[in-house]
Amino acid sequence: MAMDGDTRPNDLSAFWMPFTANRQFKKEPRMFVSADRMHYRTSDGRAVLDGTAGLWCCNAGHNRPKIVEAIQKQVAELDYAPAFQMGHPKAFELATKLVDMAPEPFEHVFFTNSGSESVETALKIALAYHRAKGQGERTRLIGRERGYHGVNFGGISVGGIVTNRKMFGTLLNGVDHLPHTHLPDRNRFVRGQPEHGAELADELERIVALHGGETIAAVIVEPMAGSTGVLLPPKGYLKRLRDICTKHGILLIFDEVITGFGRLGSSFAAEHYGVMPDLITCAKGLTNGVIPMGAVLATKEIHDAFMNGPEHVIELFHGYTYSGNPIAAAAGLATLETYAEEGLFARAAGLADYWADALHSLKGLPHVVDIRNEGLIGAVELEPIEGAPTKRAFSAFLKAYDKGILVRTTGDIIAMSPPLIIEKEHIDTLVGTLADVLRQID
Known part of the structure; x- marks a missing residue:
């Protein structure tokens, strides 16, 4: 146990993280230190486009003044x-x-x-x-x-x-x-x-x-x-x-x-x-x-x-x-x-078709076996690696983070649910970057 005054600021062992591969994370941490509207900022100074509204929750984006x-x-x-x-x-x-x-x-x-x-x-x-x-x-x-x-x-x-x-x-x-x-x-x-x-x-x-x-x-x-x-x-x-x-x-x-x-x-x-x-x-x-x-x-x-x-x-x-x-x-x-x-709810409805078109443009890329969408939610399902379920999608998640977008995985499914303030150019960046990732993973 740390003595008074010893906060061990760089020790990651104390926090048992939820729904996380703790050992993998603590070998190669992915740390956000700030956020504004559509982007997170990482501890190494990179901007990461939020494709998941945090954890399906930051519907109005980040750092909103009124809130x-x-x-x-x-x-x-x-x-x-x-x-x-x-x-x-x-x-x-x-x-x-x-x-x-x-x-x-x-x-x-x-x-x-x-x-x-x-x-x-x-x-x-x-x-x-x-x-x-x-x-x-x-x-x-x-x-x-x-x-x-x-x-x-x-x-x-x-x-x-x-x-x-x-x-x-x-x-x-x-x-x-x-x-x-x-x-x-x-x-x-x-x-x-x-x-x-x-x-x-x-x-x-x-x-x-x-x-x-x-x-x-x-x-x-x-x-x-x-x-x-x-x-x-x-x-x-x-x-x-x-x-x-x-x-x-x-x-x-x-x-x-x-x-x-x-x-x-x-x-x-x-x-x-x-x-x-x-x-x-x-x-x-x-x-x-x-x-x-x-x-x-x-x-x-x-x-x-x-x-x-x-x-x-x-x-x-x-x-x-x-x-x-x-x-x-x-x-x-x-x-x-x-x-x-x-007017964010109506805004989400107005972007739904553009979002759907972008998502379904991923059809035909390597390993993609299904695409689903509704409103500003989307899923890209990948064919699992034989004997290693979830590994392909997790690899895509890590590579996406390195390329500056945040997506979520569940099993071998990549899920996205961006803040409702998203612009069309953000959708293009999010889906375009994901397309690059899918072309590169095994």
């Missing part, structure tokens, strides 16, 4: 206020603004600190809602293969990415999974939503037949699955899922931690696809990734089911020390104002 100023002002005014039995104005103001921008059925907001916490909160609200309605036998939760719902126990239980699950025991009981919607043999190189696969929603009827619909509390899906490699919902799939849930009294939860706040050109994917769930989880773009914050949007029906009994009694025994944190709320308000003032 910076709001945080600076708030920390000097009110740094913390308890959220249990007390409040502060900005949390209520932010909740109201979120409700105003959300689709019509959503009238209430529960604040969390991350997407993972939003998922746990939504699952607990779903279970508690049915109990409040006198249907406590509804305890089963349904997720989907290849789904990503954060890293807490509820999220990895309903999630369907095997590497996120297999090391952590038996997880929650009473969980089933729908099949994923990725049908490469039928939908390869499709722009936007694929034509084939809506019938996969009917697998929910099989699960209902197996367990009885009266035992199922909720189905949770990403309307567009992001972290697993950008899997688009087939046309009609989400509507079919909604109808089956309604038929059997099952709550439908959309995990919009990635798709919320303009990523697909609308406030939320529920609007984009025209299908309304009962609960929406969000985070990331809520504060532009600057301060940790998440939220669950709930309909009036769900909220009001809890508002019974004596008024002095707590209705939902759930929450976090930092729910609605003042500094996070200030950042959220400034972020939503930035989106509105600059």
Whole structure:
């Protein structure tokens, strides 16, 4: 252990990094030291074009003045206020603004600190809602293969990415999974939503037949699955899922931690696809990734089911020390104002075709086996190296960084989701550089 005054500034061993090949990184660190709008600056002075909006979260780009100023002002005014039995104005103001921008059925907001916490909160609200309605036998939760719902126990239980699950025991009981919607043999190189696969929603009827619909509390899906490699919902799939849930009294939860706040050109994917769930989880773009914050949007029906009994009694025994944190709320308000003032959601929608054209220009390059896109999200899937899965995409990621662009990999898929302030010349640079990388990797 270091003695007082010995900070060991160049020792990388203490930080056990998340979702990182720690040994590889610490041999050849990749360090960002500053950022502005579309670019990061590395410790060796290079500019790196942000092709991932940080981690799907910096939708308005970096170092945005309104957000910076709001945080600076708030920390000097009110740094913390308890959220249990007390409040502060900005949390209520932010909740109201979120409700105003959300689709019509959503009238209430529960604040969390991350997407993972939003998922746990939504699952607990779903279970508690049915109990409040006198249907406590509804305890089963349904997720989907290849789904990503954060890293807490509820999220990895309903999630369907095997590497996120297999090391952590038996997880929650009473969980089933729908099949994923990725049908490469039928939908390869499709722009936007694929034509084939809506019938996969009917697998929910099989699960209902197996367990009885009266035992199922909720189905949770990403309307567009992001972290697993950008899997688009087939046309009609989400509507079919909604109808089956309604038929059997099952709550439908959309995990919009990635798709919320303009990523697909609308406030939320529920609007984009025209299908309304009962609960929406969000985070990331809520504060532009600057301060940790998440939220669950709930309909009036769900909220009001809890508002019974004596008024002095707590209705939902759930929450976090930092729910609605003042500094996070200030950042959220400034972020939503930035989106509105600059018309960033409409801007993303307006660039979607140019983005799609650029991405699909990569078809035919070495190792490219599929390309998928929606809004300002894209994925380039590579043929894996036999016996060394993920290595080809990771090599592409490293070479892309060396060439001045930041992309993301999941398995052998390169994923991109740039800030909504991106210009066409940035798209040209991002995709053009990626094309050079693909020509050079083995």
